[in-house]
Amino acid sequence: MAKVKTKFVCQNCGYESPKWMGRCPGCGQWNTLAEELSETGRSGRWADRVPDGGRAVKAVPIHAVEAPEESRILTGSKEFNRVLGGGIVNGSLVLIGGDPGIGKSTLLLQVSHQLAEQGKKVLYVSGEESVQQTKLRAERLSIRSDQLFVYAETNLADIDAAIRQLKPDFAVIDSIQTVYHPDVASAPGSVSQVRECTGELMRMAKTYGIPVFIVGHVTKEGAIAGPKILEHMVDTVLYFEGERHHTFRILRAVKNRFGSTNEIGIFEMRDTGLEEVENPSELFLEERSSGASGSTVVVSMEGTRPILVEIQALITPTVFGYPRRMATGIDQNRVSLLMAVLEKRAGLLLQNQDAYLKVTGGVKLDEPAIDLAIAVSIVSSFRDRPTGRKDCFIGEVGLTGEVRRVSRIDQRISEAAKLGFERIFLPKNNLGKISAPDGVQLIGVSTINETLSLVFS
Structure with missing residues (x-):
C-alpha cells in the first residue's frame, strides 16, 4: 500500500x-x-510503461547508429521557420513563453492552421x-480546416490516449501550467506537476515522433513560471515579447538544439491575427522625425538578421x-556606463543631467555594437x-573611450545601404x-x- 507523506516544495526553484x-x-x-503530498511505493499505469513504444532499448556504438538526414517541416510563416532554425524538427519539444495576452495562443493556432492546410493532422489541446x-477565436482568425482537431482537457493521461487514438x-498543449499528471498529488501548475508533465510530453514527442508545442506562463519578472529544469528539458525555448501599447511582437529563440539562438521573428498584431513583418527596419524608421536632436540609427544583429x-x-x-537615469529597451547600467565615459573622456558635464x-x-x-549610437x-x-x-x-565603446x-560588419553595411543611408560611422579596425x-x-x-568631432563639425 502506498505511503502518503507531506513535503514542502519551493514554487520558484523546486527545492524540497x-x-x-x-x-x-x-x-x-x-x-x-x-x-x-507525495506517495511512495505506488506502481501505476504510468510507472509500468516500457520505454520506446514497447521495444527493448540497449546501448550501441555511435558509429553504428543510422541517422537519416535531418528533415524540416516548413510552416506557412517564414518568420516562425527562421526562429526555429529553418523549420520544425520531427519529435521535438518546443516551449513558447510570454506575457498574458501577448498572442501566444493566437500564434500557435495560426501555425496549426497553416500545417493543417498542408494536409497535416494537428491536435490542439486547450486547458484554458x-x-x-477556441472555435470563436478561430472564427475571428478565419481558421477552418478538417485537419485541425480541438480537444479541451487537462488530464495528461486522457491527452496521451487522445494522441494515441x-x-x-x-x-x-495550451498551457503546461493547466495540465496535471494523475499520479502526482500536488495541484496543477506546481513545480512537481510542471516537471512531471513536461517529462511525459517529452516522452510522447520522442516515442511517437511528433513535434509537440507547449505554452508556458511567465512570472512578473519575465521568466517562464515553474522550475528552471523546464527549460532544460525541452529542445527549444521561444519567448514571445512585445508591449501592450505597440502592435509589434517579437518571437525570440533563447535555446535551440536544432538551430542558432537569439534568432528573432517579427510580427504585427492586427484584428485578423498576427501578420509577418518582412522588412522590420523600414517599419521601425518610417516615423523618424527630421532634424530632431537626440535621435540616432544603429544596425543591430538579432541572430542572423x-x-x-x-x-x-x-x-x-x-x-x-x-540625477535620474531611465532606459526603455536598453540596459540602464549600460547607459550609466556610457555617460561616465562621455564625462571622463569627452569632457561633458552630465552629472547634473537627467x-x-x-x-x-x-x-x-x-x-x-549599439554603444556608439x-x-x-x-x-x-x-x-x-x-x-x-x-x-x-555601429561600434562598441570601451571604458577608455576607444x-x-x-x-558581421558586411551584413550591417548592406542593410544600411539598402535603406538609403549615406554615411556609416564604424570602427576603424x-x-x-x-x-x-x-x-x-x-x-x-x-x-x-x-566620432563626435566628425558628426558635429
Whole structure:
C-alpha cells in the first residue's frame, strides 16, 4: 500500500524540504514553499510503461547508429521557420513563453492552421478554454480546416490516449501550467506537476515522433513560471515579447538544439491575427522625425538578421540632488556606463543631467555594437544638435573611450545601404578590405572624441 507523506516544495526553484521554512535555502526567496503530498511505493499505469513504444532499448556504438538526414517541416510563416532554425524538427519539444495576452495562443493556432492546410493532422489541446471558446477565436482568425482537431482537457493521461487514438502529425498543449499528471498529488501548475508533465510530453514527442508545442506562463519578472529544469528539458525555448501599447511582437529563440539562438521573428498584431513583418527596419524608421536632436540609427544583429532601429535620448537639467537615469529597451547600467565615459573622456558635464533613453518600436537591444549610437544620441540631445538624417552608427565603446570592432560588419553595411543611408560611422579596425556600396561613405573612427568631432563639425 502506498505511503502518503507531506513535503514542502519551493514554487520558484523546486527545492524540497520535510518542513516549512519562511525562506527557501535553494533560491533565497521568501514564502515560496508550498505543501504537497507525495506517495511512495505506488506502481501505476504510468510507472509500468516500457520505454520506446514497447521495444527493448540497449546501448550501441555511435558509429553504428543510422541517422537519416535531418528533415524540416516548413510552416506557412517564414518568420516562425527562421526562429526555429529553418523549420520544425520531427519529435521535438518546443516551449513558447510570454506575457498574458501577448498572442501566444493566437500564434500557435495560426501555425496549426497553416500545417493543417498542408494536409497535416494537428491536435490542439486547450486547458484554458472550452472547445466553443477556441472555435470563436478561430472564427475571428478565419481558421477552418478538417485537419485541425480541438480537444479541451487537462488530464495528461486522457491527452496521451487522445494522441494515441488520433495519431496526429503535430500536437499543441495550451498551457503546461493547466495540465496535471494523475499520479502526482500536488495541484496543477506546481513545480512537481510542471516537471512531471513536461517529462511525459517529452516522452510522447520522442516515442511517437511528433513535434509537440507547449505554452508556458511567465512570472512578473519575465521568466517562464515553474522550475528552471523546464527549460532544460525541452529542445527549444521561444519567448514571445512585445508591449501592450505597440502592435509589434517579437518571437525570440533563447535555446535551440536544432538551430542558432537569439534568432528573432517579427510580427504585427492586427484584428485578423498576427501578420509577418518582412522588412522590420523600414517599419521601425518610417516615423523618424527630421532634424530632431537626440535621435540616432544603429544596425543591430538579432541572430542572423541585421535590423536598423532608432535610439532616442532626452538629456535635461535635473531638479533633484541625484540625477535620474531611465532606459526603455536598453540596459540602464549600460547607459550609466556610457555617460561616465562621455564625462571622463569627452569632457561633458552630465552629472547634473537627467537622462531618458528609448528604443523605438518596443525592441530590446543588448549587443555591444549599439554603444556608439547610444553615446552619439546622448551628446546630440545634450548639445541640442541633430545628427544627419542619413547617418548610421555601429561600434562598441570601451571604458577608455576607444571604439572597438564588431562582428558581421558586411551584413550591417548592406542593410544600411539598402535603406538609403549615406554615411556609416564604424570602427576603424573593421574597415579592412570592406568595399563601400555605391553612394555610401564608410567613416572609420577609433575614439569617441573623433566620432563626435566628425558628426558635429
